[in-house]
Amino acid sequence: MTGPRIEATRGPEGLTLTASGQWDIEVATPDAQAVERAVTSLGPGDVLLYDTADLEKWDSGLLALLLRLESIASDRGAKVDRRGLPDGAGRLLALAESSPAREDARRSEEKAPVVDRVGTAALDAIDEAEESVTFLGETTRALGRFLTGRSRYRKRDLWLLVQQAGAGALGIVSLVSFLLGAILAFVGAVQLQQFGATIYVANLVGVAMARDMGALMTAIVMSGRSGAAYAAQLGSMKVNQETDALVTLGISPVEFLVVPRVLALSSMMPLLTLYSVLMGIAGGALVGMAMLDLSLTTYWNQTLGALSITGLVGGLFKALVYGVLIALAGCREGMRCGGSASAVGDAATAAVVSSIVAIISAAGVFAWVFYVLGI
């Protein structure tokens, strides 16, 4: 097997390029610098010829090289004679040239001036805010129609969503909450041991889980679990034109797709949070029993004494709001998803990011409001 070679020789007819050997881009490519220099020296009236008598095998590597050399030659005014090329190679080169470049197709990669970009970004932000408000309005109206029983949706879908957002999430919520309760107990125990007040670990864990941490952790788990799933589901339905198919049937996608998801998640979030609080207390109790020699009854009674109904109800209310926020963020990102597979990924990412931002902001507002109200 001979490697690929290309040489240039000047004769009476013109410059002859002799290609020989086996051209295979997966094996080796020849050194073409000398040939390129020779072709660069051509001038008007010269002719570029080919000799491929010893060419055993050729592929696109040869074609791409020839195309480059030919364009150099024609820039210098030389003529190209392709008769010496193998039949197929000549035809493929002709094919590549036959479709003229659409000049208007070429992208302009110029960067806009800073002022321009700032302005565009600001206008985009306003548009986006407007879209968000519109989406919120549409969802609220659709929710109103749902409550008055005029909404169109499939009951089966709703129950399936409820199952996915509720029972389906028990495993992950158990794990996270149990460990969170245990971690809180550890941290608290180290501090409280200094005063010999380790029994108050139960208060710490119970109150923290019931008022804030239960709802917050559940919300963060659910934004990764359900929020991202909603964005991906609606996004790929958008890509497959399934949402268009609903619209042409006269069914509002918001009514059919968004409302059931908002309802499913916002109804399941308080229940999951209640469960999460119990799991957190269990985690705390394990640490209390194993590390602090507290008995289960002591721990439990101490927790009951610390918990207040208002605190717990406040926690569950927060969970409800977080649920609405997660579902809205997920559905909104899904509904505005672009038309490709990577857009679906972007939508899922955006859904998780914006729902976590929304949850944390809401938690901040709640903390302030509850403080002012003295709850």
Next chain:
Amino acid sequence: MTDSCHEPTLQPGEAPHIEVRDLTMAFGDFVLQRDLSFSIPRNSIFVIMGGSGCGKSTLLRHILGLLDPAAGSVLLDGSRISGLEADERQAIMSRFGVLYQSGALWSSMTLAENVSLPLEEYTELDAAEIREIAILKLAMVGLKGFEDYYPAEVSGGMQKRAGLARAIALDPEILCIDEPSAGLDPISSKRLDDLIQELRDSLDTTVVMVTHELPSIYAIGTDSIFLDAETRTMIASGPPNWLRDHCDHPTVRTFMTRGEGEDG
């Protein structure tokens, strides 16, 4: 099954490029097609025909080694390529180029990057050379100037052509095409047919094509087989024009004449 529906696809003494031997395709207990045996001649445009759901695309996936046969084997140049381990198959895959039904372009890459990826994987070329070849391939399919567009920004027909450019990036020996004309208008579809034929002639490629587009079958198909969904076997084989004129199996007749030849 009548003999009038089977015309040998190989010349006497000719070695097949791809041979399928007693292939049975099944998903679990559900048998899609059984005992398929046929030969694909070198440099042919081989058409796999049949009604919807008879297993045409699945057969293509078996030939490509994406699925393992329930029984039987697929041979390339006489050596078995079905049921291989992943690393053994890797070496063979660069000999195949595939154009998927929907183009299957990677949506996060530009058209040029789509065509470049196989070159980056299988060759030692530097970035400038790869870009040069990618531009050449896109020019061959009539997409000069669209190198830096993303798939979502061009039309369906252009995505198909870009998919074809990616399929021929490594100058494959065998080009597998799933439903080239699906979703294309007759003019784009005709241009794609011409392009496939031109590439076959110039690159000495063997083309294996799944389609039920009659005009392209008659225009460019040199050999074909017909899979039947009911009996789950191959009921006809031979050049498409020959089958149209000679085969008297009712299903094949209806298919190949679009039901218009039933009474005549």
